Amino acid sequence: METDYVHGYTDSETRRLSDQADTLAELLHGGTQYPPGSRVLEVGCGVGAQTVQLLTRSPGIALTAVDISEDSLAEAKRRVAARAPYGQVEWHHGDLHGLPYGEFDHLFVCFVLEHLPDPVDALRTLRNHLRPGGTITVIEGDHGSAIYHPRSDAAQAVIECLNRSQADAGGDALIGRRVQPLLTEAGFTEVVTEPRTVYADQTVPHLVDGFTRRTFIAMVGSVRDRSIATGLSTPDAWARGIRDLERTAEPGGTFHYTFFKGVGVR
Numbered sequence: 001m002e003t004d005y006v007h008g009y010t011d012s013e014t015r016r017l018s019d020q021a022d023t024l025a026e027l028l029h030g031g032t033q034y035p036p037g038s039r040v041l042e043v044g045c046g047v048g049a050q051t052v053q054l055l056t057r058s059p060g061i062a063l064t065a066v067d068i069s070e071d072s073l074a075e076a077k078r079r080v081a082a083r084a085p086y087g088q089v090e091w092h093h094g095d096l097h098g099l100p101y102g103e104f105d106h107l108f109v110c111f112v113l114e115h116l117p118d119p120v121d122a123l124r125t126l127r128n129h130l131r132p133g134g135t136i137t138v139i140e141g142d143h144g145s146a147i148y149h150p151r152s153d154a155a156q157a158v159i160e161c162l163n164r165s166q167a168d169a170g171g172d173a174l175i176g177r178r179v180q181p182l183l184t185e186a187g188f189t190e191v192v193t194e195p196r197t198v199y200a201d202q203t204v205p206h207l208v209d210g211f212t213r214r215t216f217i218a219m220v221g222s223v224r225d226r227s228i229a230t231g232l233s234t235p236d237a238w239a240r241g242i243r244d245l246e247r248t249a250e251p252g253g254t255f256h257y258t259f260f261k262g263v264g265v266r
Contacts, residue, residue: 036060048076
């Protein structure tokens with residue numbers, strides 16, 4: 001399934017994904033641990049930022065990691081070799097409709113559905129690769145959950161540029177709120193979805209730096225050129241919006257964001 005990855009395949013995006021995974025490791029992966037010997041499929045592994053977390057938190061799993069980008073897979077292999085060399089990983093280049101044969105005990109899908117034009121179709125395809133009784137874990141963000149201080153129309157405008165750019169590319173930046181109905185419509189049962197909220201202010205500087213600056217603001221910044229080229233923004237308006245957004249990471253600023261984590265059973 002072809003998709004336009006709205007954030008781009010750049011060195012800065014690789015750093016952002018790594019910062020995001022490290023900063024939010026416990027928030028996103030807490031409660032997810034697979035028994036040794038489990039056959040786990042990670043769909044859309046990207047540069048391996050979440051792959052390292054899976055291997056570290058569930059040692060002994062037999063992991064198959066799939067991504068549509070050969071460059072991202074190459075980076076993922078380097079990352080795993082450096083940070084989780086003990087991991088047993090089978091790498092596969094392909095999309096959702098060209099997955100390895102066989103059934104898996106568990107599926108892990110993180111920040112993938114937001115980029116797809118038909119997430120229900122994708123989930124139904126994945127369901128065919130899961131053994132009866134096996135589980136799927138889906139994690140997605142929702143940019144509509146961004147609540148911050150100081151509030152600014154200019155800052156909100158650049159966030160909306162990200163949302164619009166992702167929609168124009170066939171995705172949904174607000175998909176987090178849809179995780180439960182998507183899993184249910186795709187045929188999974190026993191679906192349980194819960195919010196995973198991150199809140200950053202000056203009392204938690206590691207979150208201000210790791211999430212507000214290096215994850216969220218960096219993510220918005222990745223669509224600058226696209227937004228200006230398509231007329232969603234202008235250079236001056238963009239500069240004002242980013243400047244105002246950066247004030248949420250300064251003393252007195254606050255930032256709140258919610259991820260949604262859903263688990264279902266075949």
